Amino acid sequence: MTVLSPTPAAPRAAGAVRRLAGALHRRPRVRLAALLTAPLLWLVLAYLGSLAALFLSAFWTTDSFTSEVVRVWSGQNFQELVSSPVYRTVALRTVGVALAVTVLCALIAFPLAFYTARVASPRRRPLLVVAILTPLWASYLVKVYAWRLILSEGGPLDWALRPLGLSGPGYGLTATVMVLTYLWLPYMILPLHTALEQLPDNLLHASADLGARAGRTFRSVVLPMVWPAVAAGSVFTFSLSLGDYITVQIVGGKTQLLGNLVYSNVTLNLPLAAALGTVPVAVIVLYLLAVRRTGALRSL
Amino acid sequence: MNLSRPARIALRTAAGLGFAVIYLPLLLVLVGSLNPDRSASWPPPGLTLDWWAAAWANEGAREALWTSVRAGGAATAIALVLGTLIAFAVQRHRFFGREAVSFAVVLPIALPGIVTGIALNSAFGTVLAPLGVGLGLFTVIVGHATFCIVVVFNNVTARLRRLPGSYEEAAMDLGAHTFRTFRDVTFPLLRSALLAGGLLAFALSFDEVVVTTFTAGPGVRTLPLWIFDNMTRPQQAPVVNVVAALLVLLSVIPIYAAQRLSSDTAGGGRV
Numbered sequence: 001m002t003v004l005s006p007t008p009a010a011p012r013a014a015g016a017v018r019r020l021a022g023a024l025h026r027r028p029r030v031r032l033a034a035l036l037t038a039p040l041l042w043l044v045l046a047y048l049g050s051l052a053a054l055f056l057s058a059f060w061t062t063d064s065f066t067s068e069v070v071r072v073w074s075g076q077n078f079q080e081l082v083s084s085p086v087y088r089t090v091a092l093r094t095v096g097v098a099l100a101v102t103v104l105c106a107l108i109a110f111p112l113a114f115y116t117a118r119v120a121s122p123r124r125r126p127l128l129v130v131a132i133l134t135p136l137w138a139s140y141l142v143k144v145y146a147w148r149l150i151l152s153e154g155g156p157l158d159w160a161l162r163p164l165g166l167s168g169p170g171y172g173l174t175a176t177v178m179v180l181t182y183l184w185l186p187y188m189i190l191p192l193h194t195a196l197e198q199l200p201d202n203l204l205h206a207s208a209d210l211g212a213r214a215g216r217t218f219r220s221v222v223l224p225m226v227w228p229a230v231a232a233g234s235v236f237t238f239s240l241s242l243g244d245y246i247t248v249q250i251v252g253g254k255t256q257l258l259g260n261l262v263y264s265n266v267t268l269n270l271p272l273a274a275a276l277g278t279v280p281v282a283v284i285v286l287y288l289l290a291v292r293r294t295g296a297l298r299s300l
Numbered sequence: 301m302n303l304s305r306p307a308r309i310a311l312r313t314a315a316g317l318g319f320a321v322i323y324l325p326l327l328l329v330l331v332g333s334l335n336p337d338r339s340a341s342w343p344p345p346g347l348t349l350d351w352w353a354a355a356w357a358n359e360g361a362r363e364a365l366w367t368s369v370r371a372g373g374a375a376t377a378i379a380l381v382l383g384t385l386i387a388f389a390v391q392r393h394r395f396f397g398r399e400a401v402s403f404a405v406v407l408p409i410a411l412p413g414i415v416t417g418i419a420l421n422s423a424f425g426t427v428l429a430p431l432g433v434g435l436g437l438f439t440v441i442v443g444h445a446t447f448c449i450v451v452v453f454n455n456v457t458a459r460l461r462r463l464p465g466s467y468e469e470a471a472m473d474l475g476a477h478t479f480r481t482f483r484d485v486t487f488p489l490l491r492s493a494l495l496a497g498g499l500l501a502f503a504l505s506f507d508e509v510v511v512t513t514f515t516a517g518p519g520v521r522t523l524p525l526w527i528f529d530n531m532t533r534p535q536q537a538p539v540v541n542v543v544a545a546l547l548v549l550l551s552v553i554p555i556y557a558a559q560r561l562s563s564d565t566a567g568g569g570r571v
Binding site: 017018020022024025028031032035036039040042043046047051054111114115116119131132133135136137139141142143145146147148149150154155156182185214239242244245246250259262270273277280281284 | 325401422424
């Protein structure tokens with residue numbers, strides 16, 4: 001900026017700011033570019049670029065002696081993925097765990113959300129929501145750690161079940177499903193609570209006037225109207241379960257999920273890890289496409 | 301909906317059980333940090349604050365806390381600037397690729413953390429390493445900021461959507477230029493949304509394990525990484541309990557504050 005007039009510095013700067021503001025105001029395109037340049041550069045350089053490079057490297061291979069990446073185009077990793085029974089089993093198990101967690105989350109979240117949205121007195125509702133969600137957003141690792149203690153041999157769960165002649169499930173697949181359900185519960189409770197709260201009272205009254213009992217109203221009015229919310233919540237519970245490997249490492253015992261396979265291949269065979277990583281991403285994209293038909297994504 | 305008495309009682313019971321399941325594990329961590337027994341036996345034989353003192357004296361844990369605070373602070377600052385810029389662009393302008401931009405912001409938390417982690421790890425390795433920049437606190441901050449942007453973006457977008465444009469137009473009519481309007485009118489209206497977004501971004505960064513695992517160099521350990529490293533070491537069990545309890549308190553407070561600050565936003569976690 002070259003301002004040659006001999007005015008004092010402060011008003012001169014203020015004038016420059018004013019001129020710049022005017023110029024930006026007259027040119028919305030320039031203003032938009034000024035807003036977008038820095039964040040887009042960041043996202044493209046730091047994130048999208050590395051992501052693209054990773055998926056590109058899924059088509060490379062590794063030298064089996066030196067573990068060096070060989071940059072020759074080949075579909076070998078994907079061939080291995082499809083043909084190896086180990087990978088197929090793990091992929092199916094992972095999808096199964098994700099589905100089980102999603103169903104469990106919906107089953108547990110529904111009565112809770114129904115209570116906070118429609119049964120509790122209206123004055124206490126917002127407080128109850130905070131009371132439910134705040135602890136659930138506590139540290140991920142600490143929650144898994146807490147469950148590791150609960151499920152440990154001779155731990156609190158065994159101690160509580162002993163009088164009944166039972167014992168806890170210990171570390172393994174069951175423990176993994178339990179802990180993942182606990183972890184992702186808020187993602188199901190929140191959309192369900194919102195949907196149930198917005199359910200118009202007159203619809204429920206109309207249903208009762210027409211002679212429907214609570215059960216029938218629930219099936220024919222409530223469920224169809226909150227279904228998109230369940231679908232929206234399931235996007236998170238499902239996709240977060242697909243990628244998890246930390247919980248599995250901590251409470252899963254010998255259980256292997258896709259995340260663990262990716263993790264264990266990162267240092268030895270990055271192209272294979274990248275190819276394995278495309279599996280959850282592809283499943284999530286397919287799931288999103290399926291869920292989009294319910295109209296749930298618009299309410300995300 | 302006219303619920304029968306038994307149905308009401310059943311729902312109340314189910315909700316009560318749900319509350320119990322939500323709170324018990326966290327209470328257990330708090331009680332565990334007061335358990336005088338080194339092996340964390342159950343039920344605890346008594347209560348003591350000794351381990352809290354021991355944890356405070358623990359060099360590794362203290363350093364990890366400081367690293368977490370620095371990483372979270374820097375990532376939050378970057379996310380506040382970039383997230384607000386994108387929110388203004390998407391909310392106040394109509395342009396080609398607008399949907400794609402909002403999608404690109406959400407992508408870092410929509411994809412599994414491990415995919416983001418190894419992508420950043422190999423990119424840093426190939427691009428930054430030849431320039432002499434190894435993995436360290438800087439790369440952790442870059443990784444965290446990338447997925448923190450979305451929280452700020454969500455909060456600011458929600459607020460901008462509810463703000464009538466007439467305040468700004470009035471300011472402009474009275475002769476205020478763009479920057480003046482932002483400083484005197486728009487920013488004060490956005491302040492609580494920015495504070496909520498910042499708190500959530502900090503909490504998100506403070507809690508992150510997976511991306512941190514892949515972007516932290518040797519010697520850079522955040523609090524979650526420290527817990528993860530020491531979780532299976534019996535020798536460290538009491539101190540891990542204290543750090544875990546501290547992390548519950550430290551992460552719940554900003555989330556609670558953010559929820560109270562902005563009734564118009566979804567809240568924390570990875571949403």
